[in-house]
Amino acid sequence: MNPAARSQANRALALRLLGGVAAAFAFGFLLVPLYDVICEATGLNGKTRGAAVAMADTRVDTSRKVQVEFISTTMPGMPWEFSAGEPRVSVHPGEITTVHFRVRNMTASTITGQAIPSVSPGKAASHLQKLDCFCFKQQTLAPGEVRDMPVSFIVDARLPDDVSALTLSYSFFAVDAAPGDAGRS
Amino acid sequence: MSTGSIAAHGHDDHAHHGPTGLARWLFTTNHKDIGTMYLMFSMIMFLIGGSLILSVRAELFQPGIQIIQPELFNQLIGLHALVMIFAALMPAATGFANWMLPLQIGAPDMALPRLNNWGFWLLPPAGTILLMPLVLYLFGIGTGGADAGWTLYPPLSAQSGWGIDFAILALHLMGISSVMGSINVVVTILNMRAPGMTMMKLPMFAWGWLMTAFLLIATIPVLAGAITMLLTDRHFGTHFFDAAGGGDPILFQHLFWFFGHPEVYILLLPIWGFIPHILETFARKPMYGYKAQVWSLVCIAALSVIVWAHHFFTAGMPVQALIYFMYSTMSISVPLAVLFFCWIATIWRGSMTFETPMLFALGFIILFGIGGLTGLVLADVAADAQYHHSYFVVAHFHYTLFAGGIMGVMAGVYYWLPKMTGHMYSEKLGKAHFWLTVISFNLTFMPQFFVGLAGMPRRIPDYALQFTEFNVISTIGAFALGLSQLIFVYNVVTTWRGKGEKATDGVWEGSKGLEWQLSSPPPHHSWDPQPVIK
Structure with a gap:
């Protein structure tokens, strides 16, 4: 060549x-x-659907009971107090349940937060259907404000038989600050 | 393999009227000069990376915090890994590619010489950018170097100081450099071979490097994407890895290891390429199973891009995914075992002599074998839950990357140094270097298997009292290992400066291949015109 x-x-x-x-x-x-x-x-990784679902199947399976446990966490840089009204509820699959979470802004300034849900075990995530949730939109709290926020959900009847308990966890993040700014001095 | 026109290259060496002094090195497009610079850069960074980790080992000599605060400790471990992988091992492989590929395939130079020059000269600035924040930190300026480990996982890396930004920039530069190097290698191998050299007559080193080059081209851009996302998450309000904005930190682990696992093979494939050359030389037998080795290298390269998630089994994955990643990972041991058996068959009943390169090659086979087998243990999902993030992992990847990587590179250096410099290195010092390295290496890392199994986590500056003895042994071994490398540096530097007897063209009694038909050192412009392979 x-x-x-x-x-x-x-x-x-x-x-x-x-x-x-x-x-x-x-x-x-x-x-x-x-x-x-x-x-x-x-439904891997405990990701639940971001928006409300229409109720498709309203049959209630009274033959079994499922424990739903709640975890509430605030992330670093988020000066809110965040707690579940009750730590766990016992529900029949298919039954509509409403529980409340309480947040309190402990600072003297207005803060906006966003809660991120996660369900474990991961395979149960797609069976926990939220009809209404405070996590669907951002929450803005005035200084010192306390708010009770509802979550309505159904554990659908197709939940695999070997799942007898599932955990719904919420982490509240501050949305005002970029994430990197939180820990930087 | 033979050549028709060895004598024809006698094209005068001294007719080279290039710039001299510093300008010669800055503007050079000669593959031998660039290869030399890569190898020198690699050796300097190897010493820097080693010093970083010796300070870590000094801290780990005893439980409690004695000399290094946790903030500094975190920087040292991450930078040690980044320096060793990106600035020591990868440039060493590229240095060999530059020096030897054109000589081995009978090409007058690399295909894209200017790109080659640029590829090298990106590295010194990249190394400086990577390490500068650490140096400034030692003088009390700034927030320190990258302190999120070499894997840079968010959310930690999203929150820490500027060191991360510097590391991202440095990784971009080193990534661009190695992609340019890879493009150059692929074009050289595919387009510049001597007439008559078919793909199935390529030296094994060229095959190993070809696979590495393809892997780099496919995966470095994914790493570049991932760290760019990290950078925009940190400064420009995106939420790729930020759960508050709908992102996911686990996504980073997928992106990172999509690059990170092939990276392991990127580091090792060139070495698996030239180890057979060393074995056939000192066993005085032809290489066993050429085709089997070639196809094993291809198989390993292909499998390496589909197994990444075994690095984070414990991050949470459905059982089906765990099982898939477990079996696909374990399946890599099949082509790797083929390579091992071919290496053993090559030396089987050969008339072996044990010069330093051969010692390093044999040490490489045994110790890398231990690294490979312990990797199989880690690939087991059930067992991994215990081993994950423990010192067992640290021991495992040092058996693959120090014994497999660095000792492999050293085998190559001793093998080709007489060819590159025209002088023999000191065999006595070489052998001393080998034995001290092997003993102190095992002294350093063998205890880490046990201490890891007993539950000592990696990347933590303090540890529970019951781990003390193993850590004392490990630290003593590490300092012996570090000091032994000074023998290597002395041996290489003195050989380069012309100490030692003149090397013959063939250098070794059993040497095969085109590079040994040139003079030692080869003329500045070699294989012009190209040899013809019959």
Whole structure:
């Protein structure tokens, strides 16, 4: 091969490989929505659906009872007091249940927070249907304000038989500050 | 393999009228000069990375906090890993590729010489950017270097100081550098081979590097994406990894390890490429199972991109995913076992001699074997719950990356140093270096298997009293290991400066391959015109 033809061939191959690099970079970003889609479709990682669901199946399975336990956490940088009205309830699958959570803004300034739900075990996540939840929107509390917030949910009757207890956890994050700012001095 | 026109290269070495002094190194496009710079950079960073971890081992000599506060400890462990992986091992492999690939495949130079120069000169600034925050911190300035471990997991990395931003920038530069190096290697191997050298006549080193190059091209951009997301999460209000905004920190682990697992093979494939050359040379037998080895390298490269989640089994995953990642991970041991058996068959009943490169190659096979087998234990989902994040993991990956990586590189250095410099290194010092390295390496890391199994977590500056004895042994071993490397540095530097007898063209009695047909050191411009392979 003469030098000119070879350098032409080298350049062409290098450009094709550069295209491969660009494709791999794009693939990295494509993994972000892909990850969410997979988690949501399968209920992996305890991700529950973000919005209220319409009640499809209202049959109540009175033959079994399921324990639903609540965990309430505030993340670092979130000066709220956050607690569940009752630590656990016992429900029949299919039954509509409403529980309350209480938050109190302990500072002298107005703060907006967002609660992020998570359900474990992960395979139960898609069976916990929330009809109404304070986590569907951001909560803004005036200084010292106390708020009782309801969550209405159904554990649907198709919950696998081997699940007798599930945990619904809420973590309250402050939304005003960018996450990185919280721990930085 | 033979060549038709060895004598024809006699194209005058001294006709090279390039710049001299510093400008020669800054502007060089010669593959040998660039290879030398890569190897020198790698050695300097190896010493820096080693000093970082020796201060950590000094702290771990006794329980309690004696000399290093936890804030500094966190920086030292993460930077040690980043320096060793990105600034010592990867540049060493690229250095060998630059020096040896053109000589081995009969090419006059790398295919894209200017890109090559740029690829190297990104590295010194990247290393400086990575380490500068730590140095400033030692003088009381700033928040310190990256302190979230080399894996940079959020939310910790989203919250810590500027060191993370510097590390992200440094990783971008080093990533660009290695992608450029990889493109260059692929183009060189595919387009620049001597006439008659078919793909199935390629030296094994070229095959190993070709696989590494493809893996780098496929995975470094994913890492670049992940750390860019981390950067925008930190400063520009995005929420890729922030649960409050609907993101997920576990996503980072998937993105990181999608790069991070192939990275392990990126570091090792070039070494698996040249170890067979060393074995066939000193066993004075042809390489056993060339095709089996080639296809094993291809298989390993392909499998390495589909097993990443075994690095975080404990982060929570459905059982089906656990089982998939467990079996796919374990399946890599099949092609790897093929490689091991081919290496053993190559030396089987050979007339072996034990010069330093051969000692390092044999030490590599045994110790890397231990690293591989303990990896199988970690891949077991049920067992991993106990081993995860313990010193067992630390011991395991040092058996693969120090014994498999660094000792492999050292085998290569001793093997090719006479070719590169034209002088023989001191065999006596080389052997001393080997034995001290092997003994102190095992003294350092063997106790860590036990202490990890007993429950000592990694990345913690303090530990419970019952772990003291093992840590004392480990620290003594680590300092012996560190000091032994000074013998290596002395041996390489004096050889480079012309001490030692002149090396012959073949250097070793049993050497095979095109690079040994050139003079030692090879002329500045070699294989022009190219040899013809029959």
